[in-house]
Amino acid sequence: MIDTKKGTKGKMRVNFSHTNTFSTKPSISGLPLMNSSQVLDLEQELVDKNIIADPAQSGPFLVPIL
Numbered sequence: 715m716i717d718t719k720k721g722t723k724g725k726m727r728v729n730f731s732h733t734n735t736f737s738t739k740p741s742i743s744g745l746p747l748m749n750s751s752q753v754l755d756l757e758q759e760l761v762d763k764n765i766i767a768d769p770a771q772s773g774p775f776l777v778p779i780l
Contacts, residue, residue: 757769
C-alpha cells in the first residue's frame with residue numbers, strides 16, 4: 715500500500731515491514747472419519763429432521779431446506 719503524506723525536508727526515509735510464517739502440514743490420522751454406513755445414517759437423520767432435502771428426490775448434493 716502506498717500512502718502519500720506531506721513531505722518534510724531532509725533525506726528520504728522508507729519504512730518496510732514484512733512477516734512470513736511457515737508451519738507443518740496438519741496430520742489427519744487422528745481425525746475421526748465416518749465409514750459409508752455412518753455417512754448414510756447421518757444423511758438420513760438430516761433428511762428426517764428437515765435439515766436437508768432428500769437426495770433421492772433432489773440429486774446427489776445435500777440441499778438445505780430454507
